[in-house]
Amino acid sequence: MDSGVGGLSVLREIRALLPNESLHYVADSAHLPYGDKSPAFVRGRVNAIAESLVDQGCKALVVACNTATAAAVESLRERFALPVIGMEPGIKPAVLGSNKGVVGILATEGMVQSNRMSDLVARFANGVEVIIQPCPGLVEQVERHALHTPETASLLQGYLAPIIKQGADTLVLGCTHYPFLQPLIEDLLGPGVSVINTGAAVARQLQNRLSEHRLLNANATPGVIHFFSSRADEVQQQIISSLWGGEVVVSPLVEHPVND
Ligand code: DGL
Numbered sequence: 001m002d003s004g005v006g007g008l009s010v011l012r013e014i015r016a017l018l019p020n021e022s023l024h025y026v027a028d029s030a031h032l033p034y035g036d037k038s039p040a041f042v043r044g045r046v047n048a049i050a051e052s053l054v055d056q057g058c059k060a061l062v063v064a065c066n067t068a069t070a071a072a073v074e075s076l077r078e079r080f081a082l083p084v085i086g087m088e089p090g091i092k093p094a095v096l097g098s099n100k101g102v103v104g105i106l107a108t109e110g111m112v113q114s115n116r117m118s119d120l121v122a123r124f125a126n127g128v129e130v131i132i133q134p135c136p137g138l139v140e141q142v143e144r145h146a147l148h149t150p151e152t153a154s155l156l157q158g159y160l161a162p163i164i165k166q167g168a169d170t171l172v173l174g175c176t177h178y179p180f181l182q183p184l185i186e187d188l189l190g191p192g193v194s195v196i197n198t199g200a201a202v203a204r205q206l207q208n209r210l211s212e213h214r215l216l217n218a219n220a221t222p223g224v225i226h227f228f229s230s231r232a233d234e235v236q237q238q239i240i241s242s243l244w245g246g247e248v249v250v251s252p253l254v255e256h257p258v259n260d
Pocket of ligand 1: 004065067139
């Protein structure tokens with residue numbers, strides 16, 4: 001699940017690693033962005049979506065959204081007795097990989113303000129300078145499929161400027177929407193800056209957790225993928241198809257009321 005289409009960047013890693021698993025993807029695009037909402041609101045949405053996924057028979061949940069993980073992963077783990085995999089910005093690998101000792105992070109406002117972000121920096125910065133840049137508006141550009149427009153480039157230029165100025169050699173994508181902007185980000189950064197995205201690590205984590213719980217699908221037939229959205233209109237269907245790289249059907253998300 002994700003606030004919108006960003007989690008597709010995680011879904012593609014999961015699909016590549018676990019092709020025999022069937023996957024149900026939920027985009028909560030009617031309530032996006034999560035980054036400017038309160039943690040309580042985001043928690044309410046994530047719990048409601050998780051209930052719907054568990055009703056559909058899902059055996060594990062992946063919160064393919066950094067902001068939602070920061071707000072809701074503990075609450076999900078209390079509520080559901082199945083593996084819950086969250087995601088967080090790759091500060092640890094970025095710090096380990098930085099030669100210059102300067103690392104930048106792009107994230108949503110909600111993620112930047114979260115305790116999870118300050119905990120990650122406190123645990124892993126290890127003397128490295130970490131520049132944390134909130135990026136309002138970027139999620140919406142990806143939702144519009146404006147991946148290479150002058151408007152997106154100008155937003156990104158502003159967000160990358162302090163990171164480039166401080167001489168960072170590593171940039172963390174702290175939101176699952178941003179991997180869709182990676183080609184543009186790399187153009188703007190120029191050579192010599194590594195970009196870190198934790199989607200593949202989350203897929204491996206899911207594989208490990210399914211294996212520990214003996215939940216991996218032993219059947220060798222390819223899994224099917226179902227797409228759901230809280231805004232399952234034609235525009236969204238086109239955007240999901242184009243980000244996914246093939247025509248897909250997006251069904252409306254069916255939700256039940258949830259008590260927090
Ligand atoms: N993809 C979400 C993340 O990883 C974006 C949250 C938002 O909607 O602001 O943080």
